[in-house]
Amino acid sequence: MSEITEKYRKLPLYFVAITVLVKLVFLLTHHIQEDAFITWRVAQNLLDYGVIGFNGATKISASTTHLYVFVSYFFNLIFGKEHFIYPLLIFNSILFTFGSYFLSKLILKNPIHQAIFIFLFGILPPSIKISILGMEYGILFFLEMAFLYFGLKEKKIWAQILFPILILFTRIDTVIFLGIVGLIDIVWNRKINWFFVLGGVLGIISVLSFNWFYFGELVNNTIVAKSATYAKNMSLSLQWKYFLLNYGNYWGMLKLPGDFNPFTILVLVFELVCFIYLVSKSKVRNYFIWIIFLFGWCKQLVFISQRSYFDWYYWVPQILLFSVVLVFVLEQKTQKILWISLLLIFYILPMMSFQTIHSIATGNGEWNYRRSIGLFLKNYEKDKNQYILLEPAGYIPYFSGLKAIDEVGLVDKEIQKEIKKDKPNYWRNTAEHRKPKYLLAPTDLFNGKDSVFYKNNYKFLKEFRIKDHLQSDNKILEKIYRLKPSGTDYNLYEKK
Known part of the structure; x- marks a missing residue:
């Protein structure tokens, strides 16, 4: 040695x-x-x-x-x-x-x-x-x-x-x-x-x-x-x-x-x-x-x-x-300090800066925004045996405590049968056959080819918009939120 x-x-x-x-x-x-x-x-x-x-x-x-x-x-x-x-x-x-x-x-x-x-x-x-x-x-x-x-x-x-x-x-x-x-x-x-x-x-x-x-x-x-x-x-x-x-x-x-x-x-x-x-x-x-x-x-x-x-x-x-x-x-045998400095200045530090901005923005979109949907449902629905149909099945089912049917079928196998049977209409068919109490969709279900079914069976409960979560008392954080908004707009529906 x-x-x-x-x-x-x-x-x-x-x-x-x-x-x-x-x-x-x-x-x-x-x-x-x-x-x-x-x-x-x-x-x-x-x-x-x-x-x-x-x-x-x-x-x-x-x-x-x-x-x-x-x-x-x-x-x-x-x-x-x-x-x-x-x-x-x-x-x-x-x-x-x-x-x-x-x-x-x-x-x-x-x-x-x-x-x-x-x-x-x-x-x-x-x-x-x-x-x-x-x-x-x-x-x-x-x-x-x-x-x-x-x-x-x-x-x-x-x-x-x-x-x-x-x-x-x-x-x-x-x-x-x-x-x-x-x-x-x-x-x-x-x-x-x-x-x-x-x-x-x-x-x-x-x-x-x-x-x-x-x-x-x-x-x-x-x-x-x-x-x-x-x-x-x-x-x-x-x-x-x-x-x-x-x-x-x-x-x-x-x-x-x-x-x-x-x-x-x-x-x-x-x-x-x-x-x-x-x-x-x-x-x-x-x-x-x-x-x-x-x-x-x-x-x-x-x-x-x-x-x-x-x-x-x-x-x-x-x-x-x-x-x-x-x-x-x-x-490197010569000018090692120069090489490391170039690597830091032109790659490592810019990459870390980008990741910092990305993590702050995404953390806001996930923890502050998507988690808030789960917390709303946690307080609104006391029966945790009720189902919600949504995508994805992470934050919202976790913080709401509700049972979940996810679009992909990661947490519920039954929806996979609907996908194989009639993929273009599997979302609507799942809502009809499984009758989940809640639907969380990134679109307006009352405007579309299946709008009659949704209007007859569900009522609009609440909208969730990422734009409502882009404010902060810290002006730097607010600029980051608005520079890279992270999240999806949702509409929440409840079974009649």
Whole structure:
């Protein structure tokens, strides 16, 4: 161990703490992802009914992640329903940052470089979102990086078996990650790691068995519902339009206004150049560079090919692909300070500034606005066995306490039958057959082809408008709210 390595060996751990503290400031924005409340509702349903579900005693895999449901369950149990959210978000932030600590150990030798990497990596927009938005990706990133560190670098047999099981139990689509790691491991070492294979097989068996014996299905309901609901037969021109609208998610970490974003292309090219430069150098760590870079590309290409436009699918690939840029900059032999300064001034700080504005605006649109709809219904409707038909099924069902039928069918399987039977009219048919007490729609139901049905069976109760939530005593906050208004206008209807 060199003198520098020994002297500064604890520095990365100090920067783990510093990075977590910096990111916790973003908790003040109340920017929490809608889908997190679905998982938390499932966890509370398990607490109240002893059933993994969403609406009472009905079993349904409404959450994409099983492991995070159980983690959320324990946080609810320990801290209570009213106080578990922020302890859980802090826990997610700590786990993610330790994941970046393991990653730094895999691809950098100098502890000073590792410390700087942890901080710069941790304040990238996807890293902030993984940490504070309440999704399962903080836990997932920790598990994946811990697997690479303990299982492949330290060659711990227990890690090669245990971590694949936990990873797959967190998200079933992590077969992409484990598959890429397995292929590169075989090519690199020219032999099969049978303990790793055992871990992967046990992981697949455990998650599929759990799905089958508990829910009576092999694949999570969330995957089935999205496949049935979202359009698949789009024209090539429409596919290209959606690609242009979303491709900022894939490599650039920043979606700018407009269809064409040259900034993303610049980042993509620079990532490729940095990757080629790093792997051209003969070093053992190239093994892990290849793993994270090929996984990042493969994960993105798979989800792009399936026309998956939700930005959280791309958070982990985004930061892993960009990690090679950080390594490239940190390992420059000359003018390193200049390189880091340029990176900070022209990329990191603008990106963090954008994320700050985005989180403040989105937090207002979700926590202040959409949550207020749920709180209104909580006070208005005392019978929590009543149903509401709406989309999405996060904030409003969570804070209202009402049972929910969501348009996609994530939390209610019955609507999937209506979608398959008559997709153009499934919303109206669901209202007619299921007779939910409340309808929450982004359109005026009393003006349209089914207006007669809605007028005969429902009465208009209240309108909710995002424009009414763009004011603040703080003039800076108000400017941000109006610069980037976040939210959907709704009309609420009650059954006659």
